[in-house]
Amino acid sequence: MDHHRTPLFTALMQHAANDPLQFHIPGHKKGRGADPEFRAFVGDNTLSIDLINIVPLDDLHQPAGAIREAERLAADAFGADHTLFSVQGTTGAIMTMIMSVCSPGDTIILPRNAHKSILSAVIFAGAVPVWVEPEKDERLGIEHGVTTESIREAIERNPHVKAVLLINPTYYGTSIDLCQMVELVHSYNIPVLIDEAHGTLLHFHEQLPVSAMQAGADMAATSVHKLGGSMTQSSILNVKGNRVSIKRIRTVMSMLTTTSTSYLLLASLDTSRRQLALHGQALTGQTIRLAQEARRLINEIPGLYCYGEEICEKRGVFRYDPTKLCIHLEQLNLTGYAAEQWLRETYKLEVELSDLTNILCLITLGDTEQEVRRLLQALRQLSDAFRGEGKCNKRVSDAVVPAASRFLLAPREAFYAPAEEAWLEQACGRIISEFVYVYPPGIPILMPGQVITQEIVDYIKRHVEAGLPVKGPEDPDIQKVRVVAAPRQQDKAPGRRSGYIIPD
Ligand SMILES: Cc1ncc(COP(=O)(O)O)c(C=O)c1O
Structure with a gap:
């Protein structure tokens, strides 16, 4: 394919050069209606291509023209069968991966150090996580990947899992033996989804670990904006093979995506693909x-x-x-x-x-x-x-996140259950109904449905005391957390189903 071409960016520039009379949004109309200081700073060129899904510019929700072509070029550059552009970051792409393979009640294997977007998707999908602990680095106080043995064991214990999601590479830059892992999971005919937020360049240089697509993964959410040169919030979802349905993936992605997609973000994906395809090897x-x-x-x-x-x-x-x-x-x-x-x-x-x-x-x-x-x-x-x-x-x-505590409710059920506030110090043994995480990196210490333990309370307190950005709870000072309200007497009646308890 001719990677010198930038179908979408070129269409936008041509459209702006035609100088059409615009009676549509965005209301700043080529910048003239924008705040003058902002307009002067970002420039009229930028604002002239801040356009929307009018017919000549195609539509991300059902691409058939310039966006479709730009996505095809991206698929070729990233070694995928299909690439979908995301204007909602890798968060949007991750949610699409999970929600297109999991239905309510389905189980999914996840590493304990999963990003909060993965866990939000688990709640939206109504899925049930099966945790696998990543390997801890006692010297550095960080976590690496999960081992092939631990994934094999998790699949053997949960033969009906709908997918295995892995992080590769980690935020701190280590990667697992992805080829071996994909082969293992595929031997059970289970799709492999990769959070490749920190791995945009992997595909473009042999001195880097292999990319998700090179390893044969079924889907990968890749933050082109983080390391590949595109604008913040622009990411891609790469898809390979037929264990997953591209039609379903497109439907879910569309459901999760704004109808007012930013063409600046899309154009920056189109042009970053050109740069990576033509010069990625040398620049990397x-x-x-x-x-x-x-x-x-x-x-x-x-x-x-x-x-x-x-x-x-x-x-x-x-x-x-x-x-x-x-x-x-x-x-x-x-x-x-x-x-x-x-x-x-x-x-x-x-x-x-x-x-x-x-x-x-x-x-x-x-x-x-x-x-x-x-x-x-x-x-x-x-x-x-x-x-x-x-x-x-x-x-x-002190730095290593404690092992995941037990889930007594599915995350979705805990999130929507009647809840009340409790002092963090006094909340041990209660089921949390909100997230607690340090951002960055955004890995939950607790997620809805888990039991709060003393080890976790101590971990949170150490991080708050050190001034680290602990986030998630409605109380920004993390003195109180929301917990599932104590069950009423009638909910305890024998035989009454008050939410399924997830086995260890
Ligand atoms: C491991 C991991 N996955 C997913 C994301 C979400 O990416 P985005 O910010 O593009 O939504 C991040 C963001 O930091 C991350 O670190």
């Missing part, structure tokens, strides 16, 4: 080299450790993505969150995320040696300012 190679040099120099800074090839020796890790610099503050006397703040205030430097013991910095297609030099300078000063005598004062074990 350059990014990897830059990141590897940064990694080498970070590891020379006293007190810091940035994992490299040796991480592949650990359980749950097969390969790693070198463009993600997970900087472990091994011998520094501050948390990752405090380091993030210090870097912001002292160096005007923003990291991707921090946790109790690490900061994560991403090297992307947009970086040059100059940015990396500034990062290294800042990290050297951080080390000088906070290097402790002897060991660091953080307990890495």
